[in-house]
Amino acid sequence: MSQVLMPSQKVATIFNFIGGEFVAATSGKTFDKRSPVDGRLLGLVSEAGEAEVDRAVNAARAALTGPWGALEMAERTELLYAVASEINRRFDAFLQAEVADTGKPASLARHIDIPRGAANFKIFADVVKNVPGEFFRTDTPDRQGAINYAIRVPKGVIAVIAPWNLPLLLMTWKVGPALACGNTVVVKPSEETPSTATLLGEVMTAVGVPKGVYNVIHGFGPGSAGELLTRHPGIDAVTFTGETRTGAAIMKAVADRVRPVSFELGGKNAGIVFADCDFDAAVEGMGRAVFANCGQVCLGTERVYVERPLFERFVAALKAKAESLKPGRPEDAKTGLGPLISQEHRTKVLSYYEQARKDGATVVTGGGIPKMEGELARGCWVEPTIWTGLPESSAVVREEIFGPCCHLRPFDTEEEAVRLANDTRYGLATTIWTTKLARAHRVAAKIEAGIIWVNCWFLRDLRTPFGGSKQSGIGREGGVHSLEFYTELRNVCVKL
Numbered sequence: 001m002s003q004v005l006m007p008s009q010k011v012a013t014i015f016n017f018i019g020g021e022f023v024a025a026t027s028g029k030t031f032d033k034r035s036p037v038d039g040r041l042l043g044l045v046s047e048a049g050e051a052e053v054d055r056a057v058n059a060a061r062a063a064l065t066g067p068w069g070a071l072e073m074a075e076r077t078e079l080l081y082a083v084a085s086e087i088n089r090r091f092d093a094f095l096q097a098e099v100a101d102t103g104k105p106a107s108l109a110r111h112i113d114i115p116r117g118a119a120n121f122k123i124f125a126d127v128v129k130n131v132p133g134e135f136f137r138t139d140t141p142d143r144q145g146a147i148n149y150a151i152r153v154p155k156g157v158i159a160v161i162a163p164w165n166l167p168l169l170l171m172t173w174k175v176g177p178a179l180a181c182g183n184t185v186v187v188k189p190s191e192e193t194p195s196t197a198t199l200l201g202e203v204m205t206a207v208g209v210p211k212g213v214y215n216v217i218h219g220f221g222p223g224s225a226g227e228l229l230t231r232h233p234g235i236d237a238v239t240f241t242g243e244t245r246t247g248a249a250i251m252k253a254v255a256d257r258v259r260p261v262s263f264e265l266g267g268k269n270a271g272i273v274f275a276d277c278d279f280d281a282a283v284e285g286m287g288r289a290v291f292a293n294c295g296q297v298c299l300g301t302e303r304v305y306v307e308r309p310l311f312e313r314f315v316a317a318l319k320a321k322a323e324s325l326k327p328g329r330p331e332d333a334k335t336g337l338g339p340l341i342s343q344e345h346r347t348k349v350l351s352y353y354e355q356a357r358k359d360g361a362t363v364v365t366g367g368g369i370p371k372m373e374g375e376l377a378r379g380c381w382v383e384p385t386i387w388t389g390l391p392e393s394s395a396v397v398r399e400e401i402f403g404p405c406c407h408l409r410p411f412d413t414e415e416e417a418v419r420l421a422n423d424t425r426y427g428l429a430t431t432i433w434t435t436k437l438a439r440a441h442r443v444a445a446k447i448e449a450g451i452i453w454v455n456c457w458f459l460r461d462l463r464t465p466f467g468g469s470k471q472s473g474i475g476r477e478g479g480v481h482s483l484e485f486y487t488e489l490r491n492v493c494v495k496l
């Protein structure tokens, strides 16, 4: 069992999952996992130290050269289809765990987090079975010729470091392709969201994935399990989703051993709303882009540029949208907005709310903490917030806040909109709203971001390349693009 009640304890302990077993840290160290909804203690998490990280990496290495490495691709992919089915069979357990850890509305996790978590295993099993090969007939001086072909081999033991905003979804987005390609993994979920990664260990065991293929170690970043993992000499590659500055720290940690990294990092995404847009669709789409998951979505929008004739009307409509979102318990169907993930994150978001005031913003709505009753008063709530009137140089417009908030600014020309949208060190996603076909393509081609949505937001096809430009990431994952990171290509040249 991943979560058990010790006789002396009132709350469950969440263990590490290493070599197919749930194990406590030899140090006996644990840390608290509290509910973002009401501050309740949800569990004690066993914090992995050097011994556990070492054990997990060794278990992953042994599986690679042992039973997992011996499987044919068809056998491996069958196991991944079984993992997907088993997550769906245990859907409610995953849902409850994800909602408890994050406090997000259950409807959101039901429709996005858990189904996508399962789909990530299925889609990459499909991808690896259908990847085209590479073959060349080569001329040689003796006119006999040679044939060249490339084979893909697993990279080895992959360190997977995941964030807390979409815990199962983002973690399996890496574990799915890593395993499909024949690698083994050591996962370090966020300290804020330890549960679903741990539950996945039970799924792996239940469907017969060999021990050591999937390992989970719990803990923090610097000086804890995260850093220990990235510094471990037995790791062949690191795939990470999280903040840009954490990505920089991980790059330094792997630099001496020259290990490859795949990074999905932060963003300060723009929305561009042209006066010719479908107004209702744009308000609905930008409303989701700003407030979904309490603004804790890397692809979310925190800067909205609206063509001047539409500006006042658009601000008013987005304000109405924000004010319609009622904070509340995840399981309450009327809840439109969950809490932020932690008190620490709330302090950070509120510091930007304060900074906006200092920088002279007009606070269109929100800007503070909502009044919550009873136990909910101990939760990590903030009001959905909209500003106008800030200079583009304000930290509120330049830095990623990761909260339910945005700044709106009018623009006059297409060129100005493109310039404003691109004026950032990030480049993850931009959303364009227009009914003019040529304009949509023209603007999309000029946007410096990994993902450009036209008249939609968060519409994902998992076969497409996903990743960020500039400081929003390194590399692309998704569909066949994931294979570039999770496999190594070897060239075989056969003289005829």
Ligand code: NAD
Residues within 6 Å of the ligand: 161, 162, 163, 164, 165, 170, 188, 189, 190, 191, 219, 220, 221, 222, 225, 226, 227, 230, 241, 242, 243, 244, 246, 247, 249, 250, 263, 264, 265, 266, 267, 297, 298, 299, 400, 402, 428, 468, 472, 473
């Ligand atoms: P974070 O960088 O603080 O933490 C992410 C993970 O890294 C956690 O598991 C953490 O424990 C670990 N970590 C922290 N420091 C480390 C270190 N020095 N060495 C090794 N591991 C370390 O990010 P977060 O707060 O969990 O997530 C929010 C951030 O993630 C935002 O910046 C958001 O934009 C970004 N994000 C990006 C994407 C994307 O696809 N580009 C998706 C989701 C979230």
